[in-house]
Amino acid sequence: MFGSASQTATSAPAGIALPRRISRRDLASSPLLVFYELTQACDLVCTHCRACAQPARHPEELDTERSLRLIEQLTEFPSPPHLVLTGGDPLKRADLFELVEHAAWFGLEVSITPIATPLATREAIARLRRAGASRMAVSIDGPNAASHDATRGVAGSFQRSLQMLADARDEGFSTQVNTTLTPANADAIDEMADLFASLQIAMWSVFFLVPTGRAAHAARLSAVAAEAAFERLWRHSQRQPYVIKTTEAPHYRRFVAQRRAAATERGPAAPPTSPALHLNDGKGVMFISHVGEIMPSGFLPIVCGRYPSDDVVAVYQQAPLMQALRDQDRLEGKCRRCEYRGMCGGSRARAFAVSGNPLAEEPDCCFQPAATTPPAGSQENGCGAR
């Protein structure tokens, strides 16, 4: 349910059925996920890196002491969040193990997203587990070395990623694969889905590209192609032994709701599922950058406050943009009129990246709301999904 600085989940996941304990959380007062970007330093040069990661650490990165106090501040939320330590490459910080241990000691669930470099040794993975991290996510963007390594910019990255997953599993981590879906790998969904089944992962997190960071000019799936990807992901979710969820594609929740409704119409009522939280950027999700900028997500780079001068709890609860992002009546365009806006709302990060307005309609959804038809001359996407 989380990811690293490449186009992976430093933002809102969609389509996860969550435990009942979590479903009661008030997203206006506590985020479910807090992403702390420990550093932007990374030895890879991924083509779609959100953080535009660099080899060297930033001189104004939050130091150990401030990072420890930040972790403590997170425990002041009414419901303490799940902490995702991301980057860059978190392993570029020597104090990573201390930070994990501190967060675990304070009762936070900790996930980690190390990058597939020589730093990710079996010993480092074992130390992270001993320090108290519980889940590890590794990015894989293709079903084989040729496709994955081309994206990562380093030969051997695919093999190293597989080894990291095996090591993490052996050390007792729950494991997750993060994949950024683009026109270059969308045809390989079936191959990837079957490969990941053999890796005994707990979750496949599929990210729909947001044109920001190094991916600002990268090709992303069209609305129609996204709908086709949803269909394939939905089919795999019916048969694979791991959970599939999307990130920056909350309209997958709409797609799943439509499929379930259609199935119910055709036969006996679909079995009840556990309640799901409808996370979105700033709604159950918060991001803190390597220099303390507080944002709705890693893909929605609008600074709402700055730690340590601002209190992270107060910023999440009270910053005007955070509040607006949690108010479905503030949505614009067809998302405002959409009957699925409560569970979806569109990717706020993609709306901002494409239009400059974080409340604008999702640009890559082809659904046409029932409430109204698009005005003449509208640019709204449409693919006959209704």
Ligand code: SF4
């Ligand atoms: S129109 Fe907007 S709210 Fe409705 S399904 Fe599409 S992205 Fe979601």
